[in-house]
Every structure is written in structure tokens, then in C-alpha cells.
Amino acid sequence: MKDETLKFNESEVEWNSWSKADDIEHHRKRLIDDEHVNKLYCDIYEIPPMKANWPLHYHTCNEEVFYIIEGYGEVITENGVLKVKSGDILRFPAGEKGVHQLKNTSDSETLKYLDLGTTNLPDVVFMPADNKIGLISGESGQDKMYSYKDL
Template sequence: MKHDTLKINENEVEWGTWSKGDEIEHNRKRLIDDEHVNKLYCDIYEIPPGKTNWPQHYHTCNEEVFYIIEGQGEVVTESGVLKVSSGDILRFPAGEKGVHQLKNTSDRETLKYLDFGTTNFPDVVFMPADNKIELFAGKSGQDKMCSYKDL
């Protein structure tokens, strides 16, 4: 694992795509890749119009921060639904109070955001709406001990 200063240009990183069902879809650039992950990660996401980023979830050991670069949407949180737009910063603490799901509410514009957070392992991720859990045991989620198990 490298711990040197790292300079990355987002234009040199390829997009990856992930989807689940009809509602969940995103494109992601892993800016700090698994080789460099130590105590934090950093990704850029794009959510197509009308889609959500991930299943509603929270982490037991990790915090996340989103910076909305462009677009508009809403995030489902423990305390309700918050409207978000360019320039907004969202912090999701570890634990149930950090439950979240980001949705692009536009019917034609992409929602783009920076996602960064801590990488403490193991990390149990609860998806309460789906009644499932995921356990990450290694860096950046590569090593999963179990995945999408019913509670």
C-alpha cells in the first residue's frame, strides 16, 4: 500500500457503471483506487435522471461526505427527505443516524457529486429498506465476508 502524496486528474480516470433493478444506477470514477486507500477513499459519481445512487443504507464503522457538484436531487435520511443542489455538502455519520439514499429528481440532467469518507474495516452496512446487510472486511470493499444477506 502506498502512502505518498497522490495527484490524480479526474479526466484520466475511467467511468465504471453499476445498477440494480430499474431504480438504482450510477457511474463512478474511483479517484483514490484500492492501491492507495489507507484511511479514506474518494469517488466521483454521476446519477442519471430519475435514478438513485445505492439502496438506502448506513455504515456501522464509516462516515461519508457528499459534495454536490452539479444537478439537483433529494436525499432520504433518518430525519426525513432533504432537497440538494450544486454546492451542498452532506455528512452521514456512522450508525443508524447516517442512513441515506441520494436520488436525482431531474428528468433530463445528471446529478454529479464527490463522495469521500473513512475506510475502517470490518464495516457492516445495513440496508433497512431491503432488510439486508453487507460485511466488508478489506480495503475499499474488495474483500467481502458476506454480501446481501437477509436479516
Template structure:
């Protein structure tokens, strides 16, 4: 049913929390489930105060676009650090030029954003600060099949 038109209400989608170490944490709502994902995925992320969404990383095959809907923070890219606020749109191309990490700099507000991206798998994800490489397959984008940590 990948070509079926969908109507999804974010408030009716259950979120799943993921964390890594003390500085990385997010709640992800997959607005388009694996059964319906075709060329694009669409998720809503919420980052708690003082946390980052993921380690600094880039994808070899997939592009991402973030639309900030709530809260304030900063994004780390190859160009340095920039502040973000509601209404900002961030685009990350595939490859090293698309390296990114989104951080919530608030002490009390959640940073919320819409994440829309391409759905090309397998996708190799590099995390240069962690010296880690991961290989993902499948339409969910969460099917990690291999990981290397230096």
C-alpha cells in the same frame, strides 16, 4: 505506497457503472485506487436522471461526506427528505443516524457529487428498506464477502 502524494485528474479516471433493480444506478470513478487508499477514499459519482445512488442504507464503521457539484436531487435521511443542489455538503455519520440515499430528481440532468469517506474495514452495511445486510472487507470498499436478505 499508501503514503505517497498523488495527483489525479478526474477526467482521466475510468468510471464503472453499477445498478440494482430499475431505480438504482450510478457511475463511480475511484479517484484513489486500492493501492493508495489509506484512511480516506475519494470517489466521484454520477447518478442518471430519475435514479438513486444506492438503496437506503447506513454503514456501521464508515462516515461519508458528499459534495454536490452538478445537478439537483433529494437526499433521504432519518430526518426525512431534503432537496440538494450544487454547493451542498452532506455528512453521514456511521451508524443508524447516518442512514441515507441520494436521488436524482431531474428528467434530463446528471447528478454528480464527490464522495469522501473513512476507510475502516470490515464494514457492515444495513439496507433497512430492502431488509438486507452486507459485510465488506478490503480497502476498495467493494469486496463484499457476505450478504443476507430477509
């Protein structure tokens, strides 16, 4: 399955939701799922008004690219806060320089974006604001194991 050409429509994919505390929440469609992942993944996210997508974090082994489809917000980066809007493209390199958290700053509109990234395993995810690390291990096509430990 990893070496096959894929064609499907976004409307055929179900939304999954995740939240943490009161300020982090997203809805995600995994367009390229674990069964098909080889060297990259592709997701569509929606962030509700006044929420962030994930805790502030960076990956040691993987890069991410966001394309803002609709809405606006801000992204926290190593170099400060950047305003983002529909049409913007963001690249987060592996390592500390790629630290990021995307926030929807609208009080009424959803922020929707495409998330593309590499899938190098194992990957360590650092969440500096939470003093936590995550380990993502395993092979594509299998469940990934997440374990968090306080720093």
C-alpha cells in the same frame, strides 16, 4: 503506495457503472483506488435522471461526505427528505443516524457529486428497505469481500 502523495487528473480515470432494478443506477470514478486507500477514499459519481445512487443504507463503522458538484435531487435521511443542489455538502455519520439514499429528481439532467469517506474495516452495511446487510472486510489494497444475508 499508501504513504505517497498522489497527483492525477479526473480525466485519467475510467467510469464504472452499477445498477439494481429500475430505480438505482450510478456511474463512478474511484479517484483514490484500493491500492492507495489508507484512511479515506474519494469517488466521483454521476446519477442519471430519476435514479438513486444506492439502496437506502448506513454503515456501522464509516462516515461519508457528499459535495454536490452539479444538478439537484433529494436525499432520504433519518430525519426525512432533504432537497439538495449544486454546492451543498452532506455528512452522514456512522450508525443508524447516518442512513441515506441520494436521488436525482431531474427528468433530464445528471446529478454529479464527490463522495469522500473513511475506510474502517470490517464494516457492516445495513439496507433497511431491502431487509439486507452487507459485510465489507479485508485490508486496503486487497479485494473487499461482499456478502449479503436476509435479515
